Amino acid sequence: MITRKQWTTVSEFLIETVIRICGISAIIFVLGIFFFVFREGAGFLFSKWEPIKFFFSTEWYPTSVSNKRYGILAIIAGTASVTVIAMTIAVPFGLGAAIFISEFCTGKLKEILKILIEFLAAIPSVVWGFIGLMVMNPLIIDIFNVPIGLTALNGGIILSLMAIPIIVSIGEDSLKAVPDSYREAAIALGITKWQMVYRVLMPAAKNGLLAAVLLGVGRAVGETMAVLLATGHAVQIPGSPLDSVRTLTATIAAELGEAPVGSDHYQVLFVIGIFLFTITFVINLTAYLIVKGIRVQKGES
């Protein structure tokens, strides 16, 4: 017969153990993702993988009968082009909206705008892709007088709309984190609000704003369905924003279904997955370190 006290001790121990295991589950899953993606791609990676050809050849012919070639340079260029276009739009608009919401409006309007931005963030990527395919495509054809509207520009615009909510919400957070005493001190000196934003808040919040932009880039690089639908599947280095492109993510999504399990083609797609994982890992790590740097500066633990 165990006493109540022993029972409390035992159950406390059990619960704590379960909680600790779940606590480190995030680490387990991140390692698991790397491990299992690596595991599926390992066969190719260690026997036939030629890094130079892989990264620097534009020839992507995974299903050629006579001479299969796996060069992803053009696909990297595709990802890079849509990301650059997306960021060109999303950074000014995102930061502008963050500043407007954080500094220039109050009360009800602020709440409503934040909710709308949240809605923007909630739209599923496949719906964005659908918008690119059905709404933006004809628009681009009409406006630029081109035969196909499924282009890097189309994907870039869609991606920018997807990245903006991230930039706005994290940017706004980092502006909010600037102590009010800075604002009061600046206003007391008789400068205008815009000068305060430009001279005081932006420098004070610059790390947070940088992290916001980085996470936006991460989102743009990793987005799959939207670019799959909106950029028009052409493996080529784009000469202009009005060329069709193919991104790393879209390549996996489009070809994995047709590649026989265990084939070279299948394994190469997992190698691309490792590459994507590494890129986003570095981006997120950098953003994390930047944000942590801010906390250390402020003396929080």
Added chain:
Amino acid sequence: MVNSQPKIQVSGLQVSYGKEPALKGLSLDVRDNEILGIIGPAQSGKTTLLKVINRTIDYISSARVTGSVLFEGKNILETKDVHSLRRKIGMVSPLPVGLPLSIYDNVAFAPRAAGIRDRKKLDPLIEQCLQQAALWDEVKDRLDTLGTKLSGGQQQRLTIARALSHEPDVLCLDEFSIAIDPVTTMRIEDVLKELKSKMTIVLVTNLVQQARRLADRTAFVWNGELIELDDTETIFSDAAKDQRTKDYVNGVFG
């Protein structure tokens, strides 16, 4: 009147938070059924001492504790069963804390955590605790309202009732009057005078005169060290041995 063995004996207690020392080898003893007043300026380590006594210092990960604290002869720094220890020591924090539960559940929280669930046992206990804390008459008709909805002074008495609910041997109060009005303060002081017959009370206070009114003996702690511990009358008279004690009780600094 004075027992041979002190209730709590603190010796050579050193506590530091990271590199910041909070207590630098403090030694003092608390006798049975006395009110020990502990006075001293802010940041002198008084709250840290209380946190060591009920081992909630464990939850501050940067804290390092050395020395010994004997409670009824056993070193509490080495005890495994901190929860039973805490049930022997009631603790009242500076700011009143009404838990977001009903008044009844607030007081019943500790007994229930200890395994008492029978309403027949709980009801009289809760009435007794609220009576002792001089709150019963004000709340007896609304025991199911939220504890957080009470006024500050009522919440502080609720906190005391909760601290009494596990029938402790020692009641520690940490600057209990900091957030409440003088009238409530006087009522609680009366409560403490009555409780003295049943338990030992450690009263950390920022009000020098409060220690003078209530304490049997008073300790002056400054900068992590015990400057002087003596009968309250001595501390508050010219007989105090240390000049700093005289200066502090006379309001020269602090």
Added chain:
Amino acid sequence: MFQETPYIRHKLRVEKSAKTVFLLMTVLIIIPLIMIVTYMVYKASPVLSMDFLLTKPTNGMRQGGIWPALLGTLYLVLMSLCIAAPVGVMAAIYLNEYAKDNWLTRTVNLAVINLAGVPSIVHALFGLGAFVIFAGIGRSILAAALTLAVMTLPVIITSTKESLSAVPMSFREACWNVGATKWQTIRGIVLPNSVSGMLTGFILEVSRAAGETAPIMFTGAVFYKAIAEGDVFAYGLLDQCMALSMHLFTISTQVPNVPEALPYGTAVVLLSTVLAVNAISIGLRVYIRSRKKW
């Protein structure tokens, strides 16, 4: 004495134009959203009806409704929630209540951020490699739900952690002071007071999981599967299923000659589901703020 100098007038003009530019930027983000949604609803209007929701696609998915996809999404979402919620909540409890400030905690935090940042298609590769192939579950609702659960775990962890840390420290101290154990404190005081915040996290998880396509594409979702109309238990755990997001992808790219209104209708159903779920979570948040207990 307080007269404007030309310099001040210039400064105020700059201020005004800066404000206008920022306002325009914000409006330019919002307006297209509203226009596009309106346009989509207009385009979808010919098919939107209860029948559309409750019948299965016919004629090679060129006619009929979306019932199997709707039910499949429901299965996937609920199952992924059942897996992610307990793990996520406990992970948040660990981070907020137990974890000390050491390298392990920092690594966990970093892992949570990373997990949220991993591209959805990489989650798909993981789900395929780990659940479908390695664990041998095969392409199924279970495998897809597991993949979705891993992917949405950070949503639950982050929002739960936030609601836990909103419970004042003094409440915990008060409980510890009367001899309650850590878990008794968490169960008695911390969890009851953060439950609505957690609920917001669950709802957000639902919205995320319902919209995702890539992670389920290779782990359990199929283009077409015939199931009985009106039978809510039509799918088994190890069956493959249709899903709204996948269905939208299929009929807008893979099937030729689909009448325009069908994909628009599917998109509107998916969009309104996700937005409605989000609206609920926002409403809940406002409600929580309005009735704080302390």
